[in-house]
Amino acid sequence: MKALVQLLGLFVAMGASLASAETVRLLPDRVFDGQNMHEDWAVRVEGDVIVAVGPAAEVSGNGARDIDLAGQTLMPGLIEGHSHILLHPYDEVSWNDQVLKESIAERSVRGAQHLRAQLHSGFTTLRDLGAEGAGYADIGLKQALEKGVIEGPRLIVAGPAMVATGSYGPKGFADHVTVPLGAEEADGDSVVQVARKHIGRGADFIKVYADYRWGPDGTASATFSVAEMSDIRTVAELSGRYMVAHASSAGAMQNAISAGVRSIEHGDGGTPEIFAAMAADGIYWCPTLAAGEAISTYRGWQKGKDPEPLRIKEKKRAFITALEAGVPMCMGGDVGVYDHGDGVWEMELMVEYGMEPLQVLRSATSVNAQMMGLQDKIGSLAPGKVADMIAVDGNPAVDISTLRHIKFILQGGHRVLQ
Numbered sequence: 001m002k003a004l005v006q007l008l009g010l011f012v013a014m015g016a017s018l019a020s021a022e023t024v025r026l027l028p029d030r031v032f033d034g035q036n037m038h039e040d041w042a043v044r045v046e047g048d049v050i051v052a053v054g055p056a057a058e059v060s061g062n063g064a065r066d067i068d069l070a071g072q073t074l075m076p077g078l079i080e081g082h083s084h085i086l087l088h089p090y091d092e093v094s095w096n097d098q099v100l101k102e103s104i105a106e107r108s109v110r111g112a113q114h115l116r117a118q119l120h121s122g123f124t125t126l127r128d129l130g131a132e133g134a135g136y137a138d139i140g141l142k143q144a145l146e147k148g149v150i151e152g153p154r155l156i157v158a159g160p161a162m163v164a165t166g167s168y169g170p171k172g173f174a175d176h177v178t179v180p181l182g183a184e185e186a187d188g189d190s191v192v193q194v195a196r197k198h199i200g201r202g203a204d205f206i207k208v209y210a211d212y213r214w215g216p217d218g219t220a221s222a223t224f225s226v227a228e229m230s231d232i233r234t235v236a237e238l239s240g241r242y243m244v245a246h247a248s249s250a251g252a253m254q255n256a257i258s259a260g261v262r263s264i265e266h267g268d269g270g271t272p273e274i275f276a277a278m279a280a281d282g283i284y285w286c287p288t289l290a291a292g293e294a295i296s297t298y299r300g301w302q303k304g305k306d307p308e309p310l311r312i313k314e315k316k317r318a319f320i321t322a323l324e325a326g327v328p329m330c331m332g333g334d335v336g337v338y339d340h341g342d343g344v345w346e347m348e349l350m351v352e353y354g355m356e357p358l359q360v361l362r363s364a365t366s367v368n369a370q371m372m373g374l375q376d377k378i379g380s381l382a383p384g385k386v387a388d389m390i391a392v393d394g395n396p397a398v399d400i401s402t403l404r405h406i407k408f409i410l411q412g413g414h415r416v417l418q
């Protein structure tokens, strides 16, 4: 009996999770369904599935418990397009020291804490862009999530990113000193084997570095050839997966486009021609604005006081150019470079750099779901979709920062936050 009482206490402490068969009708002021904002709509959920979405008067309350979300906007759970769950902000510990001095155990424990922070800030799905020297710990974290050992968003993982020999860091050691890298090297024929190994270990997609800062003057220059990346893409596609590329320079972005990537990460040097080609091929762009601002701040930049660093000016130019070209815009900030739990920062910057808040909401929900090939499950509120949703005070299509005031989170029908 005592054990039963303790168990009930634990259940209560965990919050009022919806029983698997429970039916609820959610009654907010408005609903963002992944595309548009609708006043006075309601959503009916049965267990972990959405069964009805529409004008409140037309959504049946029969047999359902009503949940009053007055004053709030209900929308799909946020989807982060570019995270690093195994990294923490570089002003706490530099990237080199995280890779070289933190144990995989420490990094995994931190990763579990980061996942919890992400979920509690409204992110119900993350696409994670590489374990950065922590082996396959991202895949281990995903498995722990799926077993219910830890709490966090749905995780879509890359495993170790693939880099061309000699290009990646940590760097600067004497010839006789070998250090572990933040990614896995491969070249020529071995790219096929490494891509297959990652898939076999559980990677959901393959990430390659199409360039890195290894030009003669330290600027970003291309690494893999188009032929090498095409081989990787073929391996990924044969297995039902896709390839994405880190690329900052125009040349590497062009190589990535030629090789058939799903998305390009960073893209600072994109030209009107490059972005036009991406729009024509339906290639997504994750601009990682927040990482650019975070790194500039770590280097001493005081926003609003000091002149804008070149990399910020360049990113703003690229962002406007891509918007004008009609590139499908991912919401992906490179979170991990800055605080997990501060994922909304990227959305605020997308607005600040020139995007309409409603477009940003689409990027963080339906567009990112499409990019990941998960549009049938998540990213929109429609019958048959998984009940991943959040409610925020006010209207985020008017003020994107209202996403910092989350009042309600449902993940697969399980209530995370009251």
Ligand SMILES: [Zn+2]
Residues within 6 Å of the ligand: 082, 083, 084, 129, 334
């Ligand atoms: Zn990244």
